[in-house]
Amino acid sequence: MGKEKKQIDGGVSCLRRAEMNMMSVGGMESAPAPLDLEEVHVLAVDDSLVDRIVIERLLRITSCKVTAVDSGWRALEFLGLDNDKASAQLDRLKVDLIITDYCMPGMTGYELLKKIKESSNFREVPVVIMSSENVMTRIDRCLEEGAQDFLLKPVKLADVKRLRSHLATKDVKLSTGNKRKLPEDSDSVTITPPSPSLTISPESSPPLTISPHSSDSSSSLVEMFSSSPIDDDEDEDVLTSSPEESPIRRQKMRSPGLD
Amino acid sequence: MDALISQLQRQFRDHTISLYQQGFLDDQFTELKKLQDDGSPDFVAEVLSLFFEDCVKLISNMARALDQTTGAVDFSTVGASVHQLKGSSSSVGAKRVKALCVSFKDFCEAQNFEGCVRCLQQVDIEYKTLKSKLQDLFNLEKQIIQAGGIVPQVDIN
Numbered sequence: 001m002g003k004e005k006k007q008i009d010g011g012v013s014c015l016r017r018a019e020m021n022m023m024s025v026g027g028m029e030s031a032p033a034p035l036d037l038e039e040v041h042v043l044a045v046d047d048s049l050v051d052r053i054v055i056e057r058l059l060r061i062t063s064c065k066v067t068a069v070d071s072g073w074r075a076l077e078f079l080g081l082d083n084d085k086a087s088a089q090l091d092r093l094k095v096d097l098i099i100t101d102y103c104m105p106g107m108t109g110y111e112l113l114k115k116i117k118e119s120s121n122f123r124e125v126p127v128v129i130m131s132s133e134n135v136m137t138r139i140d141r142c143l144e145e146g147a148q149d150f151l152l153k154p155v156k157l158a159d160v161k162r163l164r165s166h167l168a169t170k171d172v173k174l175s176t177g178n179k180r181k182l183p184e185d186s187d188s189v190t191i192t193p194p195s196p197s198l199t200i201s202p203e204s205s206p207p208l209t210i211s212p213h214s215s216d217s218s219s220s221l222v223e224m225f226s227s228s229p230i231d232d233d234e235d236e237d238v239l240t241s242s243p244e245e246s247p248i249r250r251q252k253m254r255s256p257g258l259d
Numbered sequence: 260m261d262a263l264i265s266q267l268q269r270q271f272r273d274h275t276i277s278l279y280q281q282g283f284l285d286d287q288f289t290e291l292k293k294l295q296d297d298g299s300p301d302f303v304a305e306v307l308s309l310f311f312e313d314c315v316k317l318i319s320n321m322a323r324a325l326d327q328t329t330g331a332v333d334f335s336t337v338g339a340s341v342h343q344l345k346g347s348s349s350s351v352g353a354k355r356v357k358a359l360c361v362s363f364k365d366f367c368e369a370q371n372f373e374g375c376v377r378c379l380q381q382v383d384i385e386y387k388t389l390k391s392k393l394q395d396l397f398n399l400e401k402q403i404i405q406a407g408g409i410v411p412q413v414d415i416n
Contacts, residue, residue, distance in 0.1 A: 048313075049309055050347040053305075054294075061294055153349060153350065154350045157293050
């Protein structure tokens with residue numbers, strides 16, 4: 001029973017396309033994998049090794065790619081938010097969800113939440129807070145600061161599946177959401193389907209994502225889903241709407257399956 | 260071989276049920292089992308192993324912090340370790356350990372030295388007891404598989 005888990009404190013499973021030698025993120029376990037725009041990527045933050053292993057497994061089982069770090073600082077480091085200089089030199093980093101423990105030494109989950117919401121690159125990324133304590137004032141404070149959800153520990157598979165199913169409806173938007181606008185991006189197609197005709201069935205089927213790489217497929221999907229001109233500037237509007245008001249979310253609640 | 264497998268499976272089932280009934284495990288352990296599959300067949304054992312390592316480390320921290328020979332006891336340091344242990348025991352379903360941590364935390368907050376020392380001793384015994392019982396359970400699993408059988412799903416409710 002004494003097997004060592006491959007990912008130890010602060011270990012970061014690398015999903016960045018950029019060269020990692022730009023910053024040290026404390027113990028990379030593998031070479032950078034090619035960025036897969038179709039998979040949901042979650043950044044999990046928890047100072048407890050046991051909890052990190054569990055949350056990572058929960059997320060992997062629900063088809064997420066996971067990067068697990070042991071502190072708020074490492075999370076900021078990973079996101080490129082840890083220094084003042086513009087991080088324009090980094091390639092796009094795709095993070096679709098940040099899930100963080102509340103009670104952590106150094107930087108609390110609440111403080112991390114604030115820093116993420118203050119950043120122009122990542123403020124649209126949903127942040128979920130986990131806590132072992134069911135304190136209403138704490139929950140309210142986090143929700144007011146823009147947290148997407150608050151999970152009571154110990155986190156269960158049903159909790160993560162629920163989160164995952166909410167993300168699935170946003171997959172189409174999220175894969176374009178937090179990309180930084182680099183010069184070479186100008187010819188890539190971003191797709192924002194405001195129409196609620198796209199619904200994703202949760203849990204069993206893999207999420208439907210639109211890859212902007214293949215121009216052929218994207219143009220036909222664009223025709224299918226878009227009811228407004230494709231325009232990078234429209235990203236902001238679509239993403240800042242709160243999930244509760246999003247037509248896709250409402251639609252999803254009524255009919256959870258793809259026709 | 261079938262008789263052996265059946266016997267082992269029965270033992271496994273009984274042992275599992277007793278662990279829940281006697282309050283050693285709660286339904287978070289059941290949740291962990293859901294995360295185990297053919298791709299990760301040792302997931303539960305691995306997580307529990309990490310948990311027990313955590314116990315050793317945290318209990319040692321608590322003991323050090325409660326050592327009066329080095330000066331005044333810093334109850335907040337003890338409390339911090341208790342909080343961490345409470346968290347990880349909760350995450351793996353170690354019900355008795357978690358319950359002890361709750362009392363332990365109260366004693367820390369009340370700065371009750373004797374209460375803390377008692378809790379420390381109990382937590383030490385408790386995690387070791389659980390470790391031993393789970394070892395038996397994992398051994399049974401191994402024996403079942405080695406005998407060519409399937410580890411039964413045990414319905415606790």
